[in-house]
Amino acid sequence: MNLTTQNQFSSRVSQLLAWGHWFTLANIGLALLLSLAYLFADAPPATAVGTFYMVVTWLSHTAFITFLAFVLTIFPLSLVFPYPRHIRGMASVLATIGMTLLAVDAFVYYNLGYHLNYSALGEILSLFWRNVSNTPALSTLMVSTFVILILAYQLIVSNYTWHHLSDLKRLRIGRAITTALVVCFALSHSIHIWADAELKFDITKQDNMLPLSYPTTAKSLLAKNDLLDLKRYQQERSVNVNAPNVSFVMPAQLPSCNLAKDAAAVDIRLFSSEADLTRFIEANPALRLVAPILHPANAEDTIFNALYGLPSYYRQSMSKDHIDPLWRRTPLTLQTNLAQFDFIHNDADALVKVTLDEHMPVQDSHTVFAFTLASESTERITAINQLWSSDSRLQNLGHIVQPQDILATVLAEHLQCPELATSALIANNMLGNDTQPNINYSQGVFIALRKDRITLLSSDGSYKHISASEGFNVDQELNVPFLIQGLKQLKRFNAQ
Known part of the structure; x- marks a missing residue:
């Protein structure tokens, strides 16, 4: 049985x-x-x-x-x-x-x-x-x-x-x-x-x-987004500061901006040295410390960030084709003394001024932002300095910002054009609760910032994490979802 x-x-x-x-x-x-x-x-x-x-x-x-x-x-x-x-x-x-x-x-x-x-x-x-x-x-x-x-x-x-x-x-x-x-x-x-x-x-x-x-590895992630420099990878990380082949594509439609009659003008002052910035701050006692500002060590890239509100990934393409900043739309006017962007027409009585090493006195009615482009070493990819502003709402923010965030804040908070800031910039409003990844691009390196951690993802597939406040290397695995979001955001205006 x-x-x-x-x-x-x-x-x-x-x-x-x-x-x-x-x-x-x-x-x-x-x-x-x-x-x-x-x-x-x-x-x-x-x-x-x-x-x-x-x-x-x-x-x-x-x-x-x-x-x-x-x-x-x-x-x-x-x-x-x-x-x-x-x-x-x-x-x-x-x-x-x-x-x-x-x-x-x-x-x-x-x-x-x-x-x-x-x-x-x-x-x-x-x-x-x-x-x-x-x-x-x-x-x-x-x-x-x-x-x-x-x-x-x-x-x-x-x-x-x-x-x-x-x-x-x-x-x-x-x-x-x-x-x-x-x-x-x-x-x-x-x-x-x-x-x-x-x-x-x-x-x-x-x-x-x-x-x-x-x-996912760093190399496969970069290859998937067409950011892997295969020649550089094969040549054992030989130096290559050229940007990838970027074909900038204009957005199909950008929202209009209806300015208030009493909209205050904005001065964004960039300085080549710490000494020049210090002299400017002493001459303008209304300036207050805002937050640490993370920017590319390459001064040209930082200037592009501050003027266009975009990562430097688009600098060569937009400069070569003489494309104005996307946010510059009537009635928003711009004035600049930047020689490399002399193709941009200067408007009289501009609402926004972006200048380099300009020490002219600031009018009391203007909102001012100021920081230095200085970097401790030309071999570094990023630098951290201090951002100063006359806007009392921005004192001691407690988080790291980037140059393109200045324009995002100006458009959203000062000129009341938040939709235009979202559509024309790749940046975060310093006073908002934006969830956009904090990203940039310089010297063939993708830069991602999350809280105190800076991730540098090189075009040869190598990467490293750095503590923003202390400067030491952090031993951590890649945060793949965060990086994918950032790479998608980086390529938002790329035709490829």
């Missing part, structure tokens, strides 16, 4: 495992359909081998994580609790949860460029809130319908495969599909090893495309 019971137990387990393989195969097909979103989230590969790698990786990796989910959930349940009806029901619910998570992750990746993770929980929740709050009833209906359809699919597949198990066992297609997926798995890893050795970044930049795949 024990033997008979044992045989019945073994038979049920064997049938459940056979059913589980066909059930998993059906879910691999569904997972492949849902994961198509990952393939269209980024720019397509530029080479045939990159496209081939993307396809075989998509097939094999999606199949692998689906099969892994089966091994970790349904397989052990079938061994310890071999009751077909209960297992099939639990498997349908678990598969529905898994597919829903996959769809959510694909949605997050398509919109934000990274996968579900705890460090970016705030941005992810904000994304869902924006989508739900616009049309709450429709969003709830769509999500509920999606989950119900997934569950219905799971129940139909579960019942069909169980009741037609004997017919399915006679088919050879299952073995053929399994063999093809195993070949794709081997091919994808072999191609990746070759690409990593031969610096084929069209392939390695896809490392983090699918969930639970290769971790």
Whole structure:
């Protein structure tokens, strides 16, 4: 009798495992359909081998994580609790949860460029809130319908495969599909090893495309955003201060700005040395300390930041094509004495003045901002000095600012044009609660600031973290979601 019971137990387990393989195969097909979103989230590969790698990786990796989910959930349940009806029901619910998570992750990746993770929980929740709050009833209906359809699919597949198990066992297609997926798995890893050795970044930049795949590295992140200097990387970090090929594209539409009649003029004073700044501060006792200002050690880049309100990533392109600052729109007027921007027409009685080493007395009605371009070393990428202003609201802010933030504050707070500041600048209002990443670009290095930590991501793929207040190196891993947000923001006006 024990033997008979044992045989019945073994038979049920064997049938459940056979059913589980066909059930998993059906879910691999569904997972492949849902994961198509990952393939269209980024720019397509530029080479045939990159496209081939993307396809075989998509097939094999999606199949692998689906099969892994089966091994970790349904397989052990079938061994310890071999009751077909209960297992099939639990498997349908678990598969529905898994597919829903996959769809959510694909949605997050398509919109934000990274996968579900705890460090970016705030941005992810904000994304869902924006989508739900616009049309709450429709969003709830769509999500509920999606989950119900997934569950219905799971129940139909579960019942069909169980009741037609004997017919399915006679088919050879299952073995053929399994063999093809195993070949794709081997091919994808072999191609990746070759690409990593031969610096084929069209392939390695896809490392983090699918969930639970290769971790993102600094090189793959830069390659994905066309910021990796391959020549420099191959020449063992030889010096290259040229900006990447940037094709500046004008926004389709910029909001207008209706100035108040009593709008106060603004002077942004830049000084070449600390001594010049000190002399100016002594002559203008209304100036008060605002905050530390992080700026490129390259003075030309800092001047561009302060004049255009943009990272220096766009300096060469906009200077070469003689493009005025985007924020300079009627009735906003500008005056500057900067020789490198002599193509900009100076307006009489300008609302905003951006000048270098200008010691003329400041009118009492004007709001003044002042800081020095001086840097401790020409070999450094960034420098930190102090920003001064006559605006009493800006005293002792307690956080680090950047040169382009001055214009963002001027437009939003002083000239009452916050929409224009958001559309025409890549910067943060110093008095606002902006969530834009604090970024810049200088000498081929992407600069990201978060609280006290400065991240320098070089075009050769190397990176380092620096404490802004103390100046020492910080040993930490890359915060990939934060950097992806910053790189997307950096390239907002790039046509590529």
